């Protein structure tokens with residue numbers, strides 16, 4: 093298995109324009125609105141967002157705190173529902189999927205990476221990476237283990253499979269979280285400030301890993317970041333302000 097980190101110097105560039113011309117839309121948001129209602133206040137977190145993401149694109153999303161970036165990722169990742177508007181995955185409206193189909197989509201098509209890793213501290217690195225595969229029908233114990241090893245190999249952590257999260261650096265923990273997403277072989281990775289808790293060296297390592305995944309495996313990636321430099325390494329930068337796309 094090839095280590096993506098070691099290969100990330102190879103950079104075949106596909107521009108957003110060429111992708112738009114050749115690749116099919118994998119995620120389409122039409123007039124998406126998300127309103128949070130609490131007892132005292134109504135917040136319009138997303139205000140008529142229209143967005144198309146093509147297969148194989150690496151898109152970054154920037155914007156001030158509270159402008160709706162995490163809400164957007166939750167909605168794209170089917171973790172939350174919009175108040176109004178239509179989401180299409182592979183050209184099919186998500187509303188037309190049954191609950192069972194949606195659960196399968198969430199589990200198989202999409203991998204999540206969060207700023208704070210979301211690892212389970214009582215489980216070994218290997219068990220953390222295997223965990224999402226437990227919920228997947230048709231994947232037996234041996235295949236689970238093989239996939240988890242392969243994913244950890246890809247992120248350069250083969251030597252740490254029996255460690256626990258507390259015994260790893262922040263960058264290594266985030267690599268475990270990425271391996272956990274990869275074990276499911278997702279077409280789309282949604283990353284919410286994946287380098288937000290890391291120093292610049294470790295942050296760059298994670299960024300290289302994501303760039304390698306996108307370039308070598310064609311994984312579609314949508315990443316929220318506060319780091320301009322990182323955002324400029326991706327193919328497309330979308331800026332949000334107050335729940336709307338401004339650029």
Ligand SMILES: Nc1ncnc2c1ncn2[C@@H]1O[C@H](COP(=O)(O)OP(=O)(O)OP(=O)(O)O)[C@@H](O)[C@H]1O
Nearest residue numbers: 128129130135137156157158159160161162163164
């Ligand atoms: N569950 C919730 N209930 C009520 N309001 C919410 C909820 N989740 C988010 N909000 C509000 O929606 C808006 C958008 O929040 P969101 O978390 O998407 O922002 P963000 O752009 O990710 O910010 P940050 O950069 O700080 O992570 C904010 O005003 C927030 O207070």
Ligand SMILES: [Mg+2]
Nearest residue numbers: 161162163284
């Ligand atoms: Mg956020």
